[in-house]
Amino acid sequence: MSxxxxxxxxxxxxxxxxxxxxxxxxFAERKSHFPDIAARFGLNPGAMHALLSxxxxxxxxxxxxxxxxxxxxxxxxxxxxxxxxxxxxxxxPHPRDxxxxxxxxxxxxxxxxxxxxxxxxxxxxxxxxxxxxDLETLCRILAKTAPDHA
Amino acid sequence: MSxxxxxxxxxxxxxxxxxxxxxxxxFAERKSHFPDIAARFGLNPGAMHALLSxxxxxxxxxxxxxxxxxxxxxxxxxxxxxxxxxxxxxxxPHPRDxxxxxxxxxxxxxxxxxxxxxxxxxxxxxxxxxxxxDLETLCRILAKTAPDHA
DNA sequence: TATTGTTATACTCTATAACTATA
DNA sequence: TATAGTTATAGAGTATAACAATA
Numbered sequence: 092m093s094x095x096x097x098x099x100x101x102x103x104x105x106x107x108x109x110x111x112x113x114x115x116x117x118f119a120e121r122k123s124h125f126p127d128i129a130a131r132f133g134l135n136p137g138a139m140h141a142l143l144s145x146x147x148x149x150x151x152x153x154x155x156x157x158x159x160x161x162x163x164x165x166x167x168x169x170x171x172x173x174x175x176x177x178x179x180x181x182x183x184p185h186p187r188d189x190x191x192x193x194x195x196x197x198x199x200x201x202x203x204x205x206x207x208x209x210x211x212x213x214x215x216x217x218x219x220x221x222x223x224x225d226l227e228t229l230c231r232i233l234a235k236t237a238p239d240h241a
Numbered sequence: 242m243s244x245x246x247x248x249x250x251x252x253x254x255x256x257x258x259x260x261x262x263x264x265x266x267x268f269a270e271r272k273s274h275f276p277d278i279a280a281r282f283g284l285n286p287g288a289m290h291a292l293l294s295x296x297x298x299x300x301x302x303x304x305x306x307x308x309x310x311x312x313x314x315x316x317x318x319x320x321x322x323x324x325x326x327x328x329x330x331x332x333x334p335h336p337r338d339x340x341x342x343x344x345x346x347x348x349x350x351x352x353x354x355x356x357x358x359x360x361x362x363x364x365x366x367x368x369x370x371x372x373x374x375d376l377e378t379l380c381r382i383l384a385k386t387a388p389d390h391a
Numbered sequence: 392t393a394t395t396g397t398t399a400t401a402c403t404c405t406a407t408a409a410c411t412a413t414a
Numbered sequence: 415t416a417t418a419g420t421t422a423t424a425g426a427g428t429a430t431a432a433c434a435a436t437a
Contacts, residue, residue, distance in 0.1 A: 106376035111364040113383035118268050126311050137404070153419060161276050163406050168420055170404090190413045190418045214261040217386035225382045226256035232375045233263035236367035287427070303396060313429050318397060320427090340395040340436045394437070403428075414417075 120215050128210045132203065141170055142179060142196070142204050143211070150183055150193035179203060270365050278360045282353065291320055292329060292346070292354050293361070300333055300343035329353060 129139045144159060145151065153171070157164045171194055174180035179200035185191035196204060221229070234240060279289045294309060295301065303321065307314045321344055324330035329350035335341035346354060371379070384390060 106373060106380055107364060107368050107371070110376050110379040110383060111362075111368055113380065113387060114264055114267065115362055117264065117383070117386060135403085154417085164419065165407080165421080166405050185418095188414075188418085192419070212261075212265055214257060215386070217388075218257050218261055221257070221382065221385060223256060225385070226260050228378060229260040229382055230256055230263065232371065232379055233260060233267070235371060235375070236267060236365070237263060238367075285426085304394085314396065315398080315430080316428050335395095338395080338437075342396070392437100395435085396433105397435100398433075399431085401428100401430085403426100405424100405426075407424080408422085410419105410421075412418085412420100414415100 117215055117217060120217070121211075121213065125211065128207070132207060134207075137170055138173060138179075139207065141174060142200065142207060145180065145194060145196055145200075147196050147201055147204060150195040152185065152191045152193055154191075156194060174200070267365055267367060270367070271361075271363065275361065278357070281360075282357060284357075287320055288323060288329075289357065291324060292350065292357060295330065295344060295346055295350075297346050297351055297354060300345040302335065302341045302343055304341075306344060324350070 129136060132139070134142065140160065141156075145156070151159075153167050154164060156171075157167045160167065160170075162170075171180060171182065174194075175182065178197055180194055180196050182192045183195055185193055218226075275289075279286060282289070284292065290310070291306075295306070301309075303317050304314060306321075307317045310317065310320075312320075321330060321332065324344075325332065328347055330344055330346050332342045333345055335343055368376075
């Protein structure tokens, strides 16, 4: 949302808040570039979101996309129409239920998605400036926050 | 964009990429809640973005907002109209240039913004689970990435 | 004459309701 | 009868162009 870094100044003495503030600041620097990136690829926010969130490996039904995107089913129809027009996605029949249509990225859609991800999730330069040792420490600690951490 | 964590799997051996992957994963967890939060406050994405990005301390001109929001000036007129209708922002005359109108948050707008920020930038629980010692280490390293780091 | 902001207008995006096909 | 998806339609949001006021 805002390009401003986050964090409650009243809790600057809380190390968890301070850490989160620093993390959001790192992310805010990227976030401000999103509209430019989308425009450069000729994508509107909806198409960009769709392209990034369609599972590249497993086709999903229209209704599951409506759930994931939190929008009406009729809007999924419209959005997928736009992606199909650009050759980025395609509807496929469901192997068992003939009512269902699944959506998959085309080869072209895949390629665009990869390019898009590279720019959207590009690492901020600020991180690159840290020493190898600091980066390893960062990874070790942050790994503990991952859902699959033992 | 996507709720998926980011990072290039091909570079999993690069500690900077690994660290960034872990950070984006933390942020993705928050990002997925944004639509709910906006809906809960009765805000659409445009209004939420506007409320968060209007400088609470210094009124800005319509044209500067158009630049910041990367949209047409006529859309700023429309958007600010909506905020004014809800009593969240108000137009003010510019002290010297009578062509210019500046936009400022009302007291009500300020209050809503604060509430909004608290939810948007709420710290993920995963961070809270780290030890005091890990959090301090995190802060020490991340502080080096801040623009004002000596 | 150039710039700021608004208005008139059209186009894009999204939702609601009615409909078709299948289960 | 219920569900998946589309179509018809209306409404919200955004842009382009013409305009009024001021510099």
